Amino acid sequence: MLHVGVIGATGYAGAQLVSLLSGHPQVELAYLASHSYVGRRFSDIYPSLKGGCDLVLEEEDLEQASKRCSVLFLALPHGLASHKVTEEILKRCIIIDLGADYRLHDKAVYESWYKTEHGSEALLQTAVYGLCELHRSAIAGANLIANPGCYTTCSILTLAPLVGEGLVNPSTLIIDSASGVSGAGRSEKLDSLFCECNESYKAYGVTNHRHTPEIEQELSLLNKEPLVVQFTPHLVPMNRGILSTCYANLKSGVGEADIEFAYRTWYGNEPFIRLTGSLLPETRFVRGTNTCAIGWKVDKRTSRVIAIGAIDNLIKGAAGQAVQNMNIRCNLDEGLGLPSTVANPL
Missing domain, CATH: 3.30.360.10 (Dihydrodipicolinate Reductase; domain 2)
Structure with a gap:
C-alpha cells in the first residue's frame, strides 16, 4: 500500500483528489492538510465522503509530511510550492504538484506570466510535465511531477x-x-x-x-x-x-x-x-x-x-490526472482507481 498525503485537501481539486484516493485499492491516506480547517474531519467539510474519508485535517508541514508519505499531492495556489519543495524532500517522497510552479521549463516565462518569483529554479530542470499520454516514460522515473492545467x-x-x-x-x-x-x-x-x-x-x-x-x-x-x-x-x-x-x-x-x-x-x-x-x-x-x-x-x-x-x-484536468501520474510513477495499473465512463443523462 502507498502512504499518500494531500496538502490543500479542501479546495475543489483537493477534495476531488481525496475522493479518488479514498477509493483507490493501493492507497492508504495518511495525511490531509488544510490551513482553513485544521482539527476538523474531512467528512465534516464534505459530508458526501462520510465513512469514506474521516481523517482529521492537519496544519501544513511539507517537511514532516514527506517523512510520513511516499507520495504527496500539492493542491496549492501558484507561487507556494516552489518555495516549499526541496531536493531533500524529493529524495524521500514523490511530489505531484497540481499547481503551476513546475509546469513551465523557463523561470523567466513563469515569472512573466504569473507575476511572482520562482523559489527553486534548479528543480525546474528535474520536474516532468505530467501529461500522461505524451510523457509517460519520463513520468515513470520522476520524483517531481508537474500536473498540467485543465x-x-x-x-x-x-x-x-x-x-x-x-x-x-x-x-x-x-x-x-x-x-x-x-x-x-x-x-x-x-x-x-x-x-x-x-x-x-x-x-x-x-x-x-x-x-x-x-x-x-x-x-x-x-x-x-x-x-x-x-x-x-x-x-x-x-x-x-x-x-x-x-x-x-x-x-x-x-x-x-x-x-x-x-x-x-x-x-x-x-x-x-x-x-x-x-x-x-x-x-x-x-x-x-x-x-x-x-x-x-x-x-x-x-x-x-x-x-x-x-x-x-x-478529474482529467486536475485530480484524476494526478492519480494517473501516481499510478504510472509507482508502477501500478494506469487506470487503477479512475473512472473512464459515465451514464447519461446525469
Missing part, C-alpha cells in the same frame, strides 16, 4: 496529433475553451457567485490567460520549433467540464483520412482518450471521468480542421 490538458491533447504529424500550419492555431465554474476554485470570488455567472456566458483572460505558455511550450516541442497560439477561455454556468474548440489551417494535400490516421495512431491504445470522429464530444459525455473525448471535422470550404476536446476539469 485548459492545457484538453487543448494539448486535442491538437497534439495534428501538430506532431505536421498536418496543420502551426501559425494558424486558435483555441476557444469553455469551462465550468469549479475551475475558478472554492474561494469566494464575485465573478463566481451564482447570480453573477448563471444565465450568462463570457470570455475572460483574453490575450493573457496563464495557461497559454503551457500550451505553447508543449505544442512547440511537438512542432520542433516555437509556435504561438491564440487562446481564449470562457466561463459557462455549469459546475464542471471543459470543451475546447480548436481551429487550424490544413497543409496542402491533407485530407480527412490523414487526420483520422493521425488520431488513431497517437491515441488508439490510450485508456483515457475516447476518439469520437465526426460525432462531436460534449462535456456530459465525460463528466465524472478521467477521459478526454476528441472529435473533429474538416471544413473543405475553408481548408481548416476543427478539432473539439472535452474533459472533466476536476
